[in-house]
Amino acid sequence: MAVVWQFAIIELDKKTLFTGVILEEIPFVYQKQISKFQNLQKLIRSYFIQRAINQKITIRIGEEKVQTQTDKYGSFFVAIDNFKQNPVSITLSDDFPLEIIQKYPIKFKNTSGTFDVISDIDDTIIVSYSANFYKRIKTLLTNSPKDRSVVRFTSKLFEVFCKKNARIFYISKSESNLFNMLTTFIEHNNLPKGSLILTPYLKFHELFLSKKGKDFKINYIRFILENSENKKFVLLGDDSQKDLEVYTIIAEEYPIRILKIFIRQTNKIRPKSHGAFWKKLQAMEIPTKYFKSMDDVGEEINLF
Incomplete structure (x- = not known):
């Protein structure tokens, strides 16, 4: 089952960047302390996971749709104008929303700092x-x-x-x-x-x-x-x-x-x-x- 990995919505002054990776299976996620051997095992396994390469994807932002495509590494990068804080989902050709595998924040808003x-x-x-x-x-x-x-x-x-x-x-x-x-x-x-x-x-x-x-x-x-x-x-x-x-x-x-x-x-x-x-x-x-x-x-x- 394909999943979204390292997904980020980065809000800038002029554009908002959507970037991430589509993988064909769920990678290991650190949830508790693990041994050195387990760390070695899980890390090496990550380099054998298949990527969803050169596939068309749809990013849904509320009612809006943005079409893009993954590259030869399964990555995507798209910048859009006038992003609104609506629910976001990502789908492949079957139109079924992909699970986003991460506990780390997804949205990164602009700040008023100098x-x-x-x-x-x-x-x-x-x-x-x-x-x-x-x-x-x-x-x-x-x-x-x-x-x-x-x-x-x-x-x-x-x-x-x-x-x-x-x-x-x-x-x-x-x-x-x-x-x-x-x-x-x-x-x-x-x-x-x-x-x-x-x-x-x-x-x-x-x-x-x-x-x-x-x-x-x-x-x-x-x-x-x-x-x-x-x-x-x-x-x-x-x-x-x-x-x-x-x-x-x-x-x-x-x-x-x-x-x-x-x-x-x-x-x-x-x-x-x-x-x-x-x-x-x-x-x-x-x-x-x-x-x-x-x-x-x-x-x-x-x-x-």
């Missing part, structure tokens, strides 16, 4: 060891979400952002298979329940073939900025992958929209490949902070 936050996930809110492939895989496979470590600085900074009525957009190159693991971690650590934008739901063999380029993040961040009027944004990431490069490109394209950029240093030494991007950011005079520990950013929190 700025919003775009945050990475791995090594930005959750310690993932992204720079070390074997350590990252071991941590992912053996540690359940409630056993994973939170990045303390990010947790403290989010508390300040929420008081300013800023909402969080989590944009990560983690695949959709990890959606429930990540949302369980967010809820367990009392982090803001922001919308998650993840890369496609993968089959096992695609883990070794899929290339998650920086364009994925850039395109989604552009979409959010271009449909958010003149609201400013804080960009939060780390130096284990391409956050610094992505945020530099975004800052060059939207310099007056970027309020501040935070980059967490994940190793003892900063990657040499990041030097050119760091210099570009400094030349643009956009407020930036490349930090290593909570002690490096204590004063920064008081500036918001």
